[in-house]
Amino acid sequence: MKISIRRYRPDDRKAVLAAFRSNVPAHFPASEESWLRSALDDPDGPLFVVVEAGEIVGFGGYELSEFYDLGTLVFGLVRADRHGSGIGRALLAYRLLHMAGRKLRPRYVTVDTHPHTAGFFKRCGFIEIARWPGGYRSGRDRVDLRFDLTDEAVARLRACGWREAFARDGTA
Template sequence: MKIINYTKIFREDCIKIFRSNLPKFFAIEELPLFESFLDDDTEENYFVVKTDELIIGCGGFFLDPKNNVAGLSWGMVRADYHGKGIGKAFTQYRIDLLKKTYPAIPYKIETSQHTAEFYKKNGFRTIEIVPDGFSEGIDKYTMMMDNTEA
């Protein structure tokens, strides 16, 4: 497993990864948002996971200076690679980068009921649940990690 910086040449791979996670983890209505994100918001701090010359994951992190919070953005692993520890390792990689880059502020993620427990095991706690917040049947969990290591 190798983690490298995202460039536009990986756009279609990332869209395929997104589609592989439909409809359980993402709603089809979110695809235009993700495509726009890939086109406009990935200059830095977005990565892909490569193994055997295949792109099998993507995800990044962000800073929201207005709300003094940083967090994880659009993280996903190709569905046929779930359960192999790739998501865990990739999430830890991004959390480590957050701690190095933004050491003194809390971290946020917006996720669903399907992955909230995964992020809980990685140190996040749920602060809000919006039923059907992403789409019908996909609740929106807002989770925070209090970064007290600074």
């Protein structure tokens, strides 16, 4: 697999929406598409796409708090036919390293997700900090997770690359 990750551009919109729709309803409720459209139109932080063989196969971004030592991952999706290929781990590592290089580098990175995808983040070194039954307006349960963006974690990501940094046994 040879992929590249770059900043989202407005002409990527159709492919990003198609990647999102490929994950409905298994990973996202259809009602979240309006939020995605809003995020694409007026992002609160940088957004990225993953390109493989000239096609957009992943999308995600993050936001940084000006008041808290905190970064928040937004979206983070891989086209359904590419699940399990390592693209999600690569995009996650890219976003964490991008945050680590910012002037307002966060100490902690959070993400909220559904229970069926929380395991992915746990395998990548995130710890569960809260579980909210019916926590989304769609009625789906919500899991909040946190990653400690320590100097050691950043060094490991830089030295090992995403494949080794996110070991399959859940250590990061």
